[in-house]
Structure formats: C-alpha cells, structure tokens
Amino acid sequence: GAVVSQHPSRVICKSGTSVKIECRSLDFQATTMFWYRQFPKKSLMLMATSNEGSKATYEQGVEKDKFLINHASLTLSTLTVTSAHPEDSSFYICSASGQGRGDTQYFGPGTRLTVL
Amino acid sequence: TQLLEQSPQFLSIQEGENLTVYCNSSSVFSSLQWYRQEPGEGPVLLVTVVTGGEVKKLKRLTFQFGDARKDSSLHITAAQPGDTGLYLCAGANNAGKSTFGDGTTLTVKP
Numbered sequence: 001g002a003v004v005s006q007h008p009s010r011v012i013c014k015s016g017t018s019v020k021i022e023c024r025s026l027d028f029q030a031t032t033m034f035w036y037r038q039f040p041k042k043s044l045m046l047m048a049t050s051n052e053g054s055k056a057t058y059e060q061g062v063e064k065d066k067f068l069i070n071h072a073s074l075t076l077s078t079l080t081v082t083s084a085h086p087e088d089s090s091f092y093i094c095s096a097s098g099q100g101r102g103d104t105q106y107f108g109p110g111t112r113l114t115v116l
Numbered sequence: 117t118q119l120l121e122q123s124p125q126f127l128s129i130q131e132g133e134n135l136t137v138y139c140n141s142s143s144v145f146s147s148l149q150w151y152r153q154e155p156g157e158g159p160v161l162l163v164t165v166v167t168g169g170e171v172k173k174l175k176r177l178t179f180q181f182g183d184a185r186k187d188s189s190l191h192i193t194a195a196q197p198g199d200t201g202l203y204l205c206a207g208a209n210n211a212g213k214s215t216f217g218d219g220t221t222l223t224v225k226p
Contacts, residue, residue: 006158032212043204043219093158102166103147103208107158
C-alpha cells in the first residue's frame with residue numbers, strides 16, 4: 001500500500017479564523033491529490049482535485065476563495081479553510097494518487113474540524 | 117457525470133452470516149476500488165480491480181469486477197464483528213477521476 005498522512009487530526013477554531021490542513025504522501029510521489037468532505041454516515045464528497053504545480057480544479061458548488069488548495073510539491077498539498085463558520089465543521093479527508101499506482105487513491109486519516 | 121449506485125445502504129447481520137454488497141453503473145470504468153472505513157478514520161484500500169471478469173480474494177472477502185467493467189460486488193463469508201464499518205466502492209475513468217458510491221454501512225453483531 002501507500003502511506004498518506006494528514007495534520008492535524010483534530011482542530012477546533014473560532015468563527016472567522018482560518019485553518020490549514022496538510023496532506024502528505026510519505027512513500028510515493030503524488031502527482032494528483034484530492035480533497036473530500038464527509039458528513040456523518042455519508043459517503044465522500046469531492047471538493048477539489050489538485051495536480052502538482054498547477055491550480056486546483058474545484059467541484060461545482062465549492063467556493064475556491066473559501067477553500068484554498070495548494071499543491072506545491074509531489075508530497076504535500078494543503079487545504080486552508082478561510083474565515084471559517086460553524087457550517088464548515090466537518091470531517092475533511094485527502095487522498096493521493098500517482099507514481100505507477102494507476103488510478104488508485106490512497107487516503108489520509110482525515111481531519112475533524114470544529115468551528116465554534 | 118458518472119454515477120455509481122451502491123446497495124444495500126445499510127446491512128445488519130449476525131456473526132457467521134454471509135453478505136454481498138453491489139456497485140452498479142451505466143458507465144465503464146478503467147478500474148474500480150473497494151475501501152473500508154471506520155468512524156473517525158480515512159478509508160483504507162481493500163482491493164483494486166482492473167480487468168473485466170476479474171475476481172480477487174482477500175481472506176474471507178471476494179471481489180468481482182463485471183465483464184463489462186460497469187459493476188462490481190463484494191462478498192464476505194462468515195462475517196465477523198471486526199468486519200463492521202463503512203464499505204465504499206469507487207470507479208475510476210480514463211482521466212483518473214473517481215466516482216464514489218454512497219457507501220454500505222455494515223454492522224456485524226456478535
């Protein structure tokens with residue numbers, strides 16, 4: 001398999017602040033990283049797809065100015081939730097694919113964001 | 117837009133029973149993945165199937181990819197409480213984009 005890490009695993013912040021979540025592929029070069037949001041007992045909702053060195057492609061309905069994605073290297077992508085509101089509280093999960101691993105996505109452990 | 121219908125959505129069975137989860141689509145996928153997710157954690161890859169008609173076994177789990185690469189099934193034999201979790205299928209197209217099923221929440225009672 002492949003190892004993808006996410007940091008932090010949990011974060012609590014005040015409304016109006018920004019939060020940055022990091023996603024790292026530890027043992028392979030991730031040409032593509034994906035960011036998902038997941039609600040309780042629901043499947044994954046794709047937010048955006050990012051390729052190393054280029055701008056992220058956002059899914060319909062996802063505000064790119066609110067959810068800033070940077071994929072500056074083949075092992076790191078970041079998601080910044082800007083001016084967070086309580087409705088942004090959710091479980092955010094990243095995944096990575098690339099380097100001879102076909103289309104298979106390998107997921108990070110997720111980040112639980114709570115906005116007060 | 118590719119859609120992937122997963123069924124059943126919820127499944128509650130007794131330890132030792134068998135079960136099958138299905139993923140169906142009208143679209144052809146270049147590959148299909150099955151994941152298992154526990155609460156508060158990310159999905160963990162179980163298997164990737166790429167060839168139509170392919171069957172893969174992982175201990176008590178049997179995965180099958182349809183001949184036309186539009187559907188897949190996951191069969192669990194003699195389910196155990198440790199199998200409890202959310203099972204997700206995901207079909208990938210030639211552009212590398214994946215479509216996820218809605219998930220099957222499996223509960224295995226001891």
